[in-house]
Amino acid sequence: MSGLEELQGPAHAAHPVQADAVLGVALMKPLVLICSQDVEFYLFLSHILEVDGFASQPAGGAKEALSLTDEREFQAVVLDCGPARITGSAICARLKQEPRTGGLPVIALIAPGAESQHLDLLKAGIDESFVRPIAPAKLLDCLRTKLALTKRGSNGVENGGWLSCGDLEMRVDAHRVRGNGHDIHLGPIEFNMLRHFLEAPGKVFSRDDLIAAAWPNNIHIGPRTVDVHISRIRKALKTASPGSVIRTVRSAGYSLDRPDG
Template structure:
């Protein structure tokens, strides 16, 4: 499955006497494509001795079942540096979220509904500024100051071109996110009504 799909983490539900779990974990950790994936094991009660073998295989975290689903989700959010559910603003150090739109600042990564959105550096900086204060209207000058280097002269038309590129990218990956034009004033990021 890891060879066929893009995974973000693996949760192994380990049987009490299963040796295959160690093999799966070791294989995932050796592969260049999956070596960085967090691997979390759920160990059967009474089989805590599996923990040592799983550590040798490279497991990142293990829990003895039964485990509260919220605890597992919190662990996954921490390991993946994901924003907490329902958050708006900077969470976990480097994520900005608004609705289904997520931006990881240090990786220059944007996702909408879990799908990657590819933006150039200027578009990334403009969207970041809009995401930091959803629904707030920013003038073109404010966006220029936030997104462009100081030594570059930028006109209003250039801002409009970059806004158009962001809108096009959001339309396919995050249709609930809309950049609204406020005539003669500027732009704001809005979440469309469901």
């Protein structure tokens, strides 16, 4: 039995960091996918993340990671790159090639002696990499920076509170969106785009503005991809918050209408 299988089996079920517990808190906390075959590494890292307000879930490889992203809305990925493993860059490349995961920040933690993996990881599109041991605070700061969890919104609302426009509300630190009091579930790209709108309701944003706000700088995104994600946001808002309208401004971009018109 592999280390990951042990983690997902009865031994893992008896541990405080349980899969069902992860499911229960993921709606309230930013969810991080940890790709590792090392049980102790996952348990150590998941504890650090949990203490700082994140939730986590393990995956053993690219196939399992992609399968999990079909079921869950992850906000970031941490790769365990050990000296005997050459799959870190392969996992990163697979994630970056998929539309549903291409915008996720991917952070590599490289074991001592495996520094030669840096170049392959960069070619695969890694967002950040560190050689272990790394101070937990440094990793947490990196995650918060990549997810923009420390930024003050232009409408004057701290991330510890709610961004709002009419009956549409967003709590950034909990990665939570509500409309008329009902939870609205969005992927990380849609969440970042909607946050940009909520920070300046009524302002018209070009497609380039939205690309800069929602995707990492090292990813090329075409303008029409923005239209696809706008359509998804509109669909999500239609039922829970029908009064929240993202208006198309011809030849200019999009704007979140203020409820007062």
